Amino acid sequence: xxxxxxxxxxxxxxxxxxxxxxxxxxxxxxxxxxxxxxxxxxxxxxxxxxxxxxxxxxxxxxxxxxxxxxxxxxxxxxxxxxxxxxxxxxxxxxxxxxxxxxxxxxxxxxxxxxxxxxxxxxxxxxxxxxxxxxxxxxxxxxxxxxxxxxxxxxxxxxxxxxxxxxxxxxxxxxxxxxxxxxxxxxxxxxxxxxxxxxxxxx
Amino acid sequence: xxxxxxxxxxxxxxxxxxxxxxxxxxxxxxxxxxxxxxxxxxxxxxxxxxxxxxxxxxxxxxxxxxxxxxxxxxxxxxxxxxxxxxxxxxxxxxxxxxxxxxxxxxxxxxxxxxxxxxxxxxxxxxxxxxxxxxxxxxxxxxxxxxxxxxxxxxxxxxxxxxxxxxxxxxxxxxxxxxxxxxxxxxxxxxxxxxxxxxxxxxxxxxxxxxxxxxxxxxxxxxxxxxxxxxxxxxxxxxxxxxxxxxxxxxxxxxxxxxxxxxxxxxxxxxxxxxxxxxxxxxxxxxxxxxxxxxxxxxxxxxxxxxxxxxxxxxxxxxxxxxxxxxxxxxxxxxxxxxxxxxxxxxxxxxxxxxxxxxxxxxxxxxxxxxxxxxxxxxxxxxxxxxxx
Numbered sequence: 001x002x003x004x005x006x007x008x009x010x011x012x013x014x015x016x017x018x019x020x021x022x023x024x025x026x027x028x029x030x031x032x033x034x035x036x037x038x039x040x041x042x043x044x045x046x047x048x049x050x051x052x053x054x055x056x057x058x059x060x061x062x063x064x065x066x067x068x069x070x071x072x073x074x075x076x077x078x079x080x081x082x083x084x085x086x087x088x089x090x091x092x093x094x095x096x097x098x099x100x101x102x103x104x105x106x107x108x109x110x111x112x113x114x115x116x117x118x119x120x121x122x123x124x125x126x127x128x129x130x131x132x133x134x135x136x137x138x139x140x141x142x143x144x145x146x147x148x149x150x151x152x153x154x155x156x157x158x159x160x161x162x163x164x165x166x167x168x169x170x171x172x173x174x175x176x177x178x179x180x181x182x183x184x185x186x187x188x189x190x191x192x193x194x195x196x197x198x199x200x201x202x
Numbered sequence: 203x204x205x206x207x208x209x210x211x212x213x214x215x216x217x218x219x220x221x222x223x224x225x226x227x228x229x230x231x232x233x234x235x236x237x238x239x240x241x242x243x244x245x246x247x248x249x250x251x252x253x254x255x256x257x258x259x260x261x262x263x264x265x266x267x268x269x270x271x272x273x274x275x276x277x278x279x280x281x282x283x284x285x286x287x288x289x290x291x292x293x294x295x296x297x298x299x300x301x302x303x304x305x306x307x308x309x310x311x312x313x314x315x316x317x318x319x320x321x322x323x324x325x326x327x328x329x330x331x332x333x334x335x336x337x338x339x340x341x342x343x344x345x346x347x348x349x350x351x352x353x354x355x356x357x358x359x360x361x362x363x364x365x366x367x368x369x370x371x372x373x374x375x376x377x378x379x380x381x382x383x384x385x386x387x388x389x390x391x392x393x394x395x396x397x398x399x400x401x402x403x404x405x406x407x408x409x410x411x412x413x414x415x416x417x418x419x420x421x422x423x424x425x426x427x428x429x430x431x432x433x434x435x436x437x438x439x440x441x442x443x444x445x446x447x448x449x450x451x452x453x454x455x456x457x458x459x460x461x462x463x464x465x466x467x468x469x470x471x472x473x474x475x476x477x478x479x480x481x482x483x484x485x486x487x488x489x490x491x492x493x494x495x496x497x498x499x500x501x502x503x504x505x506x507x508x509x510x511x512x513x514x515x516x517x518x519x520x521x522x523x524x525x526x527x528x529x530x531x532x533x534x535x536x537x538x539x540x541x542x543x544x545x546x547x548x549x550x551x552x553x554x555x556x557x558x559x560x561x562x563x564x565x566x567x568x569x570x571x572x573x574x575x576x577x578x579x580x581x582x583x584x585x586x587x588x589x590x
Contacts, residue, residue, distance in 0.1 A: 172390035181364065188368065 007129045011137035018141040019187045023109040028142055029179040031101050035158050038146030040094050041101065042139035044083045046132070048105050049114060052076045053131030056119040063120075072115045073106070080105045110134055145182050149173045210234055228323035232330040259474055260332040263522070266468035266475075267339055269461040270518065271308075274454035275300040278347035281451050303347045304454055310351045312338040315358040322367045331372035333379075333528075337361065340380035340522060343455025344515065344563070345387070346395065357387040377570045378529045381563050388563065418445055419514045419552065419559040422502050431505040445512035456518035459511070466521045475525040478534065479541040483520040486545025487511065494553050503553050516548060519562035529570040533580040540576055544569045 017023045024045075031041045055075045056063075063071045084102045087095040095102070105111060114134055119127040150156055153173030155163035172178045216222050217230040235257070276293070279300025283291045290296055315338045323330045341358055361383025366375040388395050418440040422431045435441065444450065448458030456462070469475025491507035498504065510516065524530060524544050531540035544565050551561025558564060 168391065168393075170390040171392065172386060175389060177389070184368075 004126070004129055007126055008133040008136075011130075011133040012140065013137075013190070016137045016141060016190070017110045017113075017134050018138060018183065019190050021110075021113070023113055024138055025183070027101050027104065027108060028138075028145060028183060029176045031098060032142060032146040032149055032179050033153065033174055034097075034150050035143060035146045037094060037097050038142045039139075040087070040091065041098060042135070042142050044087065044102050045105055045108065045110070045138060046135035047083050048076065048079045049111050049135040049138075050128055050131040051079050052111055053114055053119045053127040054124050055079075056115045057122060057124045057127035060120050068120070072112065076111050076115070077106050110138055141183070141186065144186065145179055148182050149178055153178065207238060210238065225324055228328065228330050229320060232323075235329075257332045260335045262472050262474050263336045263469065264339055266465040267336075267343065267455070267522065269464045270343055270455035270458065270522075271304075271339070273448065273458045273461045274343060274347075274456075275304045277449055277452075277457055278303045278454060280449060282347070300347075304342070306351060307342045307345065307347070307349065307354050307454070308339065310354045311342045311358045314355040315341075315362045318359060318362040318367070322363075322371065326371075328371065333366075333372035334362070337366075337379045337383075341383050344380065344384050344453050344518070344523075346452070347454050349387070349395065353387055353391055356390075357383040360386040373528055375528055376574075377567055378523055378526045381523055381567055381570075384563055385567060418450065422505055422513075425501040427501055429501050431501055432509065435509070440513075442509060442512055445509070453515060453518075456515040459517050462517035462521050469521065469525065475521065476527070476530070476537055478537040479525045479530055479544075480520055482538045482541025483516075483524055483545035483548075484511070486542035486547075487516060487520075487549060488545075489542070490546040490549030494549065498553065500553070505553075510549060510552070514552070514560045515562045516545075519548075519566055520544070523562070523566050524569075529573060531573040531576045531580075533577050533584075536573070536576045536580045539580075540569055540573055543572070 011017055015021065018025065018028055027041060027045075031037050052072075052075050056072055059071070059075075080103060083105070084095075087098070087102060114131060118130045122130070147157060150158075151162055152170045154169050155161065155167040170178075173182075214230070214234075217224065217227045221227075223230070276297045277300065279296035279298065279302075280290055282299055282303060283296055291299070315334055319330055319334050338358070341361060342354065345354065345357075361379040364386075365377055365379035365382030366372065369375045418435060418438070421435055421438045421440065425431055425434055435445075440450065446459040448456075448461070450457055466475065466480055470477045470480070487510055488507040491505070491510045494503035495506070520541075524541060531537050547565035547568060548561040551558055551564055555561070
């Protein structure tokens with residue numbers, strides 16, 4: 001069994017869900033025009049991913065294999081609805097900006113992917129750590145992409161002016177293709193520099 | 203000359219593997235092969251003896267671009283003087299003013315793009331590719347003369363790095379790098395690319411709109427129903443000859459049909475540009491325009507096809523951009539399909555899409571993406587015919 005440290009650390013860089021496994025790209029494109037929406041989205045996903053991993057892991061001996069997808073979906077959907085309702089109740093403005101994308105966590109491949117690939121085979125503690133690690137890996141990329149896009153696109157960070165006042169925003173960064181390009185560049189950077197250590201380790 | 207050759211041979215070991223300046227080998231190699239016949243010869247396999255190599259090909263394209271560049275220079279100064287002084291200041295003054303506007307743009311494009319080329323050549327240890335000679339000149343020519351220099355730098359960086367180097371450099375790119383650079387600026391900074399900085403004079407305040415060029419496009423795009431587009435154009439000062447001569451606001455190199463035609467003749471005569479693609483874009487353009495003439499219901503769709511030829515950036519795009527041998531279709535039948543669709547899509551974007559005045563850039567980039575698919579099916583059909 002892998003150590004707790006490895007379970008958490010792996011998905012942060014070397015096995016990052018977005019830049020290495022290419023999962024959850026859709027929301028990474030949609031909610032990353034501003035840092036604060038990206039942060040709220042990250043928190044929502046962390047909540048869903050950790051709890052769904054734990055629940056499914058706890059139920060793993062009870063779930064019949066043939067209908068496991070449906071059971072997993074029920075668990076995930078319940079958690080997503082809770083997250084969505086909490087956001088609507090306490091952070092209405094941001095919830096409006098995130099629009100359907102909180103609801104779409106249900107279809108986020110990372111959540112389903114971790115349930116299938118990890119939670120069904122491992123105990124509750126490891127599953128929780130795995131969920132946390134992957135959620136953090138997702139959040140790092142999401143916030144990084146959002147920071148770059150908001151900085152270059154609108155000249156602000158968290159809504160605070162971060163560029164000279166004369167800076168004219170790069171509108172491509174505000175459009176979804178901007179996120180594609182930024183994510184691609186991050187992947188390029190990751191594979192050039194960070195995975196060098198990975199190759200040497202092996 | 204002999205002295206230089208001796209010097210080159212003397213310092214060559216410094217740049218070879220293990221030498222002091224090993225890392226700068228691509229720079230030395232570029233200078234060396236640019237000045238003299240290269241030392242390397244093909245070592246194995248069948249090879250063709252021919253005086254033409256990538257450098258000669260690229261230089262020929264640059265040569266074909268000269269009339270567009272010179273005309274663009276004069277026109278930029280001409281428009282500038284009309285807008286700012288109220289009248290043209292005579293041929294010489296116009297050219298001088300235009301050179302002051304255009305040369306810094308071209309210089310920026312070459313310097314910044316060249317820097318990226320050298321950087322990638324040094325890290326990846328391959329030769330500096332001559333393809334950039336053309337990209338670095340094509341890109342400024344499809345920009346409005348009013349574009350800020352920092353945007354030229356940002357655009358050409360994007361074009362070279364994202365449009366070309368990430369795919370592996372010259373010859374591997376899916377998209378035309380010059381158009382990729384332009385598309386980046388077009389979507390990132392629409393305000394500057396449709397420029398209202400100095401030529402707000404022609405055609406009722408509508409200024410240069412980039413590749414999409416000509417204000418003439420803006421005139422016809424917003425016509426009320428039941429107004430003849432030709433009459434409206436003539437009224438705005440854009441009769442066919444004016445459009446073809448190209449002394450109008452637009453991107454630097456694209457306004458004159460005749461300068462583009464000169465380029466086409468050079469490229470076809472030397473066998474470097476594909477005449478099939480150029481002719482096919484023309485057919486596609488005419489077919490599209492004729493279809494709209496027959497079935498379109500807006501007054502823009504009634505614009506005769508030969509106007510579409512002279513208006514906007516079609517001619518420049520068809521001659522210099524669509525024929526890029528790397529990103530265009532490579533099979534003979536594929537070239538006809540590719541070219542035809544480029545022309546056809548230009549018309550569709552111009553007439554049917556109100557968001558973009560000109561479709562040349564978008565049509566070519568779109569067909570660049572489709573080109574491998576076209577080639578694939580052409581080859582497959584050919585194999586099926588032969589085996590049947």
